[in-house]
Amino acid sequence: MREITYAQALNEALRECMKEDERVILLGEDIGKYGGIFQVTAGLLDEFGDKRVIDTPISEAAFVGASVGAALTGMRPVAEIMFIDFTTVCMDMIINQMAKMHYMFGGRGKVPMVLRTNIGAGRGAAAQHSQSFHALYVHIPGLLVAAPSTPYDAKGLLTEAIKNENPVIFVEHKKLYVEKGPVPEESYSIPFGKADIKREGKDLTIVATHALVLRSLRAAEEVAKEGIDVEIIDPRTLTPLDKDTILKSVEKTGRLLVADEGHKTCGVAAEISAIVAEEGIYSLRAPVQRVCSPDTPVPFSPPLEQSYIPDEKNLIPAIRRLMEYT
Amino acid sequence: MATEVVVPMLGITVERGKIVEWLKKEGDSVEKGEIIFIVEVEKATTEVESPATGILAKILVGEGVEVPVLTVVGVITEPGEELPAKYREPEVLAGEEKAEGEATSSATPEAKASAAPRDVGGAVKAMPAARNLARSKGIDLEAITGTGPGGTILVRDVEAALKGASRPAQKVSTLAARLAEKEGVSLEGIQGSGVRGRVMRADVEARIQKEAAPGLGKVIPMSTMRKVIARRMSESASTAPHIYFFTDIAMDPILDFRKEILPDFEKKYGLRPSINDFLIKAVAMNILEFPILNATVKEEEIHILPEVNVCLAVALSDGLIVPAIANADRAGLVDITKQRKDLVDRALAGRLSIEELERGTFTISSLAQYDITYFTAILNPPQSGILTVGKTREELTPEKGDIKVVKVATFGLGVDHRIVDGAVAADFLQNLKAKLERPMFTFLNL
Numbered sequence: 001m002r003e004i005t006y007a008q009a010l011n012e013a014l015r016e017c018m019k020e021d022e023r024v025i026l027l028g029e030d031i032g033k034y035g036g037i038f039q040v041t042a043g044l045l046d047e048f049g050d051k052r053v054i055d056t057p058i059s060e061a062a063f064v065g066a067s068v069g070a071a072l073t074g075m076r077p078v079a080e081i082m083f084i085d086f087t088t089v090c091m092d093m094i095i096n097q098m099a100k101m102h103y104m105f106g107g108r109g110k111v112p113m114v115l116r117t118n119i120g121a122g123r124g125a126a127a128q129h130s131q132s133f134h135a136l137y138v139h140i141p142g143l144l145v146a147a148p149s150t151p152y153d154a155k156g157l158l159t160e161a162i163k164n165e166n167p168v169i170f171v172e173h174k175k176l177y178v179e180k181g182p183v184p185e186e187s188y189s190i191p192f193g194k195a196d197i198k199r200e201g202k203d204l205t206i207v208a209t210h211a212l213v214l215r216s217l218r219a220a221e222e223v224a225k226e227g228i229d230v231e232i233i234d235p236r237t238l239t240p241l242d243k244d245t246i247l248k249s250v251e252k253t254g255r256l257l258v259a260d261e262g263h264k265t266c267g268v269a270a271e272i273s274a275i276v277a278e279e280g281i282y283s284l285r286a287p288v289q290r291v292c293s294p295d296t297p298v299p300f301s302p303p304l305e306q307s308y309i310p311d312e313k314n315l316i317p318a319i320r321r322l323m324e325y326t
Numbered sequence: 327m328a329t330e331v332v333v334p335m336l337g338i339t340v341e342r343g344k345i346v347e348w349l350k351k352e353g354d355s356v357e358k359g360e361i362i363f364i365v366e367v368e369k370a371t372t373e374v375e376s377p378a379t380g381i382l383a384k385i386l387v388g389e390g391v392e393v394p395v396l397t398v399v400g401v402i403t404e405p406g407e408e409l410p411a412k413y414r415e416p417e418v419l420a421g422e423e424k425a426e427g428e429a430t431s432s433a434t435p436e437a438k439a440s441a442a443p444r445d446v447g448g449a450v451k452a453m454p455a456a457r458n459l460a461r462s463k464g465i466d467l468e469a470i471t472g473t474g475p476g477g478t479i480l481v482r483d484v485e486a487a488l489k490g491a492s493r494p495a496q497k498v499s500t501l502a503a504r505l506a507e508k509e510g511v512s513l514e515g516i517q518g519s520g521v522r523g524r525v526m527r528a529d530v531e532a533r534i535q536k537e538a539a540p541g542l543g544k545v546i547p548m549s550t551m552r553k554v555i556a557r558r559m560s561e562s563a564s565t566a567p568h569i570y571f572f573t574d575i576a577m578d579p580i581l582d583f584r585k586e587i588l589p590d591f592e593k594k595y596g597l598r599p600s601i602n603d604f605l606i607k608a609v610a611m612n613i614l615e616f617p618i619l620n621a622t623v624k625e626e627e628i629h630i631l632p633e634v635n636v637c638l639a640v641a642l643s644d645g646l647i648v649p650a651i652a653n654a655d656r657a658g659l660v661d662i663t664k665q666r667k668d669l670v671d672r673a674l675a676g677r678l679s680i681e682e683l684e685r686g687t688f689t690i691s692s693l694a695q696y697d698i699t700y701f702t703a704i705l706n707p708p709q710s711g712i713l714t715v716g717k718t719r720e721e722l723t724p725e726k727g728d729i730k731v732v733k734v735a736t737f738g739l740g741v742d743h744r745i746v747d748g749a750v751a752a753d754f755l756q757n758l759k760a761k762l763e764r765p766m767f768t769f770l771n772l
Contacts, residue, residue, distance in 0.1 A: 254455050254481065282458040285481045325453060325474050326482060 001182035009151035009183045010040045010116075010172065013158035014078065016187040018048050021076060024162060025052045027063045028080030028116075037082050038118070038177045060090040064115065068097045068167075071113035076162055081117040083129045084171065098167045099142035111167045114158070118172040120211060120261060121309050127297035130305075132210075132261040135268045137169040138238045144168045144192060145238040149213035151181035153236055156190030163189060171238075173210040173261075193240035197249070201231035204255035204286075204322050207246055207272050208232055212259035212291070212310065219315035228323055238268055246272065247280045254285035255322045261310060264292035286325030289318040328410050329378035331400035333365055333393055343367045344392040344464075345399060350382045356402060363399070368554045370647075370678045378402045383409045390464020452479035459484045501527040507675065509534055510643030512549065551645040562707040566623075566742040570702050571751050575759045577718045577733040580604055583765035591659075599663040602638060605690060606662055608761045608768060609713060610634045610654035613688060616754045618746055619711040620687045628745050637686035637706060638666060640673040647673045648706055650686030659769070694718060700736035710745055711754075714738035 004012070018024045026041060032055035035042030045053040056063040060081060067077035081087050087094060094115065101111050119132035137145050144166050148154040154172070161168040198213055199220055208216040213234045220230035233249050235241055250256050256276055258269035269290040276288060291314045299305050333343045343365040350362045361373040362382065376382075380402040387399040401413050450467040452460070456479045460467050463484070470487045472479035498506075498513060502525045506513050511533055518525035548556065584601060592598055613620045613634050621630045634655040637648040649669040651662055672678050689706040692715035700716040716736040723732045739755045761768040 281454045283455055285453050285455040287453075325478070325480050 007177040009155040013155045017162045023076040064090040064093040071111040078114045120174040121298045126300040130298035134171040160189035192237040195242035195245040199232040201229040203229040205249040208259040215311040251283045257289045259291040329402045330398040498525040622708040637689040639691040710742040
């Protein structure tokens with residue numbers, strides 16, 4: 001199969017959906033002429049015109065609100081917020097409008113929109129352009145939250161997000177945009193709530209999201225040399241979460257490491273750990289480990305930022321700690 | 327509809343029972359009334375019948391685990407019925423299936439008994455999966471040394487314990503099991519020398535030799551039976567004020583009587599009644615004349631019990647057990663002989679039912695086979711009377727100006743002075759003496 005980048009895969013999903021359904025429109029800052037800060041919307045303005053690919057002013061609350069309205073009246077808007085950091089300025093639109101309309105109208109209105117954004121540190125973008133607080137949206141009922149980790153998943157999940165009748169927060173990862181992987185040329189969608197086993201193993205389970213999937217795969221290869229057989233579960237969507245696949249894996253391995261780039265406190269890793277404590281405690285042969293971002297802002301200093309980012313340097317010791325309980 | 331399987335009420339004083347063995351596996355079909363598991367209570371094991379016909383869908387309490395009576399230990403569903411969700415919780419404990427052809431130690435050892443002294447401050451640290459495994463196999467975590475960080479007990483530690491000393495479903499060869507049962511040797515702690523730790527006959531023989539060795543300066547953990555005896559005896563001694571009465575009873579008449587009827591009796595019924603059988607019958611009949619000796623004290627009431635069930639104390643290698651002959655007042659000598667033989671055999675094999683142990687209303691304890699002239703005994707609670715029998719000895723007695731050799735045994739009667747006074751006890755014993763010394767009349771209508 002041909003290999004394309006994560007950004008190209010997303011671009012392809014958008015193009016295919018726009019071709020297939022004229023109700024699909026894009027809104028965001030610098031998504032038209034510039035093609036989006038990470039080039040996800042590159043070429044789409046030329047292909048579909050400025051009625052469907054709308055460069056908005058720097059006015060997140062306005063264009064996310066406009067997207068909610070458009071979705072309620074029958075369109076399928078895909079809004080792009082340049083960094084997840086900026087969703088804070090349209091929080092009312094997301095949490096009180098986008099997430100609630102379907103419920104407030106007693107099911108008579110729906111909001112089939114997608115809000116694309118991204119997380120992740122590592123680009124020297126400092127504390128206001130590097131955050132990973134996607135857990136915040138997992139906390140809010142009424143929103144679906146997708147978290148693709150590969151080009152294949154990115155295309156399939158975005159297609160599903162656009163076709164889904166519910167509002168979706170589509171959380172990309174900025175370090176993954178350039179990662180390449182096999183992606184089918186035809187259109188396809190990946191159902192929400194179905195985790196993917198990225199690596200099969202028997203000694204311990206890593207539930208990893210976003211870039212931590214890739215980093216866990218590398219860590220797994222490293223510890224495989226020591227004879228440790230790691231299984232990696234990528235939930236792919238955080239709402240809905242495929243608990244069954246996680247619990248089944250933990251039942252098999254008896255050891256759990258949860259790896260997510262969000263802050264450790266009240267994060268996705270905390271939630272998954274709690275689920276396993278509630279529903280799978282008797283499978284646990286070792287205390288649960290979490291590999292997350294520290295509870296501090298992302299530092300600008302490149303050496304500090306490297307130290308801040310959760311990756312193999314954190315994963316491998318955590319794996320070894322788990323394997324002390326054999 | 328799903329039916330819950332519970333540990334039944336096993337008598338008024340019984341609070342807990344230990345599941346010794348499941349005779350059915352999960353998924354087996356069961357008939358109502360069929361024996362599905364065996365529970366051990368204090369000194370006895372009892373078989374529990376299935377309360378319904380269907381599928382044994384779930385075993386909630388595995389072998390070797392002790393639970394309070396009326397605890398739900400399994401669930402029976404109708405064919406095709408799904409197991410109700412409430413039984414599918416994670417704390418559900420599966421029992422272990424036994425490999426075919428393996429005998430399981432029926433006196434399930436408590437892991438605790440073999441515990442090395444351990445410095446534990448508060449709760450034992452164990453991983454949940456290890457804890458779960460230990461519980462489902464009936465292993466006491468305190469008996470296990472953790473090898474994880476900070477001494478945490480890991481799954482592998484429990485697995486090691488399972489393979490070793492504290493394994494409840496120990497693999498035992500049939501010969502070894504038979505020998506152990508015969509000699510009354512506990513299989514607990516025996517390190518099997520067979521394949522995968524299987525206990526072989528030689529291992530049991532080694533244990534027997536070791537136990538026979540003089541053992542000064544050692545600590546012996548009490549077996550379940552010993553604990554029960556200890557508790558019941560001290561309870562009885564401290565709550566019932568005991569008084570004792572002794573009398574010599576001439577034994578020639580009853581010995582002659584037995585000798586006379588024995589050939590015909592044996593021919594007709596194929597049974598050999600022992601002196602004890604005559605004694606049981608005589609005591610039962612005597613009780614009918616002194617019902618207060620068939621009573622039990624409940625707070626400020628004296629309950630005269632409706633049945634006369636006479637217990638016979640049976641010495642075991644590691645204790646003592648007192649099964650009761652049912653309705654000894656109404657039973658004929660044939661019935662008493664049969665019951666006595668059956669109860670003693672099963673007492674030695676450790677297979678008495680709770681009911682057989684609990685139904686007693688009066689106890690006879692005999693040391694006639696020892697060179698003991700007379701002795702006292704502690705009442706078997708909640709009973710009010712216990713008769714002791716010393717050895718039969720020869721004595722010289724003056725008779726019509728001559729001296730005659732007679733056989734005599736000293737009988738003792740211990741009673742609870744709260745409800746039986748000295749005069750009543752003396753009358754009881756004298757009356758019994760009269761019965762035994764005039765057997766022809768006593769057993770006239772048998």
